[in-house]
Amino acid sequence: MNFIEELRWRGMLQDYTPGIEEFLNTHQPVRGYIGFDPTATSLHVGNLATIMLLVHFQRSGHKPYVLIGGATGMIGDPSGKSVERQMLDKATIERNQQAIADQLRRFLDFDSGENKAEMINNYTWLKDLSLLEFLRQVGKHITVNYMIAKESVKKRLESGISFTEFSYQLLQGYDFYYLFKHHNVRLQMGGADQWGNITTGTELIRRKLAVERGLAPLEDNFSEEVFALTTPLLTKSDGTKFGKSESGNIWLDPRLTSPYQFYQFWLNTTDQDAPRLVRVFTLFDKEKIQALEAEHAAAPHLRILQKALAEDVTIRVHGREAYQKAVQASAILFGNHPTEEINRIDEATLLAVFEGVPQIAIPRQALQNGIVDFLSIVTDYRIFPSKSEARKMLQGGGVSINKMKVTETSQLNNFSLLQNRYLIVQKGKKNYYLVRLLD
RNA sequence: GGGGAGAUUCCAGAGUGGCCAAAUGGGACGGACUGUAAAUCCGUUGUCGUAAGACUUCGAAGGUUCGAAUCCUUCUCUCCCCA
Structure with missing residues (x-):
């Protein structure tokens, strides 16, 4: 099954630019990327959805690039933010990017095959880009009119947006151009909130190529060369934000969210949300998911779907041993154990x-x-x-x-x-x- | 520039001199039911206190009064309409 079809039946396809399916089918492997800004010491389950995009991308034979936003993390993406962000200091960003890079390495194959994953940091090229060079090479090609029409900026025009955050889309756009030029990267993916930023990139590439090839922008046929694709932002059926528990974000870092809490998060998924989440966060195929759903429907109290989901995701993120401990802890804490039985647990297990x-x-x-x-x-x-x-x-x-x-x-x-x-x-x-x- | 409306406890939103720690709804938390789900139902929801009660709240500061979220003055902010 090809990449697009795979995403489609899983409900992971929000938007994409025309021609992408044919391009992916006729070029193998295509290089595609997703950026992760080091804004926190850990990724969270929301990021996991976009990571899965890359996983599917690689599994369907293409070559994923993981971009660490060492530079863009210093600027701050206004997307989805109603107020200006606190700027992070460089030491924090360095620490963060180290941490999230370590996390990301677990999900993709970076070692073998011609489509092995690559990890790059946009700080390596953006750090040497001078302001003047940037204004001439990038700023000149994109109008302010175009930029303020983006949802992420439009929403902030009333309440205020700094020039720094306003510029964010240009940096991200330039990243795409740079990766296209130097690594032949053709596709940028991301969450639905990134659509505006990604298309600034495709637009920038189109205009720059027109200049480089001495054509008027309207004569181009470059739209066939680079592509954008987004996955829906996950929501919960009750309307609240996905990825949060009462105690806050669900992080991938076991020090921030213990494997037990992580396992519990997935296990507590409602019946209504579980089918969608299984499609997004596990690699089970269609038949397996349908079988699980049938099983679940036959005996809902057993929560087959939730258990399968929690098992698969917990093992992928924390490993089998941590998963087993989480299951054991859950059984003790939630099972119908009389006090005597709890009393039999030895001290090491108890702790x-x-x-x-x-x-x-x-x-x-x-x-x-x-x-x-x-x-x-x-x-x-x-x-x-x-x-x-x-x-x-x-x-x-x-x-x-x-x-x-x-x-x-x-x-x-x-x-x-x-x-x-x-x-x-x-x-x-x-x-x-x-x-x-x-x- | 002119005219009008408003600011209440986490949110929305009642309350226009004592019966107001402040209705109601939402949220949050707890309980029952259940499947560690959803829906439903019940309870709690300013702080402290076994309790009685004490203390701090109704944009801010002053004032009137035995008594103010409620009346008066000034200030700050928000919204709407006309030009």
Whole structure:
């Protein structure tokens, strides 16, 4: 199956410039790229969708280029942003680009075949481009009228946009031109929000080529030479943003989002969203997905689709071992385990399960305190910030210790300690704290 | 330049002298149900406090009053209409 067809049935095709399908079919391998700006120390699941574009691109025989936006990250993309961004300092950007480059290397084959992936950083060519050169080589070809017609800029004309961010599309456009010239890159891909930036690139290439070939722009037939393609921005059926949990972004970095939380994120996908997400984030083929959906429909409570999705994505991002631990932790935290059974877990496993969960150490004699004090002042206000809040939650039935509901009148002494020194405190359904007693 | 409307608790939006920590809806959080889903239902939602209550809120600063989100003055900002 060719690249475009693959994206189409997966619902990953938003927009593309004409002629692309034929070009991809008749040229093999075609070189295509996606840019990632180092604006954070890690990529998140939103980026994963565009990474999958590159994965499919490579699997269908083409040659993916991963562009690290070392230079563009210094400028700030106004797309989808309602206010000017904070500029990042160079040290931060350097750290970030190192981190996201390491992450990106895991998803593509950079080692073998004529279509092995390449990684490049636009800082290497943009750093030496002088202002004058830029204005003459790039700025001259694109009108301000054209630039402010772009959605990303138009939205900001009222509230304000700096010249720096306004220029962003030109830099990105120049990247495309540069890659076309020096690496014969023909296609730029990205999320739907990047359409404007990408087409600035195709437009710039068209105009520059016209000049280089001594033609008037309208006589050209260069539109057949470079292409743009975007994938829809993912949304959730309830209208909220995809890729966020109550605790914020879902990151690929295990230090920011533990593999357990990552696994849970996918596992908690609603029935409504799961079919779309399986198509985007796994490489399962059509038959396999249809089979999974049928299985799921037959026994929805088993959440076949969610489990398959969570397994596939967690393994791709964090590896099999981390996935297995996440499953094990989930089984313990959400399974119907009576206290005795939890008590049988050995200490090493217990600590592994609660990795990434806040751990609070208190003196053993502090157990003499009442439950409200225990949940607030004794645990240094880390479980509840005040006695009132602890009490409110207790009254609402939202607190468990060792998986047993507690009330204001519960006696701490009645709880058997796990491994003779741990208590599992649960606030609501999904917030855990491991309290360790010090002798 | 002229005329008008407004600024309320996370958001939207009632309230026009005491019954206002402030209706209602949304969101958030918790519970029940369930499948760690969705929908539904119930509870909580300024802070602290076992409670009684205390303290801080209704754009900002002053003032009137026993008492102000509500009345007066000034200021700041937002929106609309006409020119």
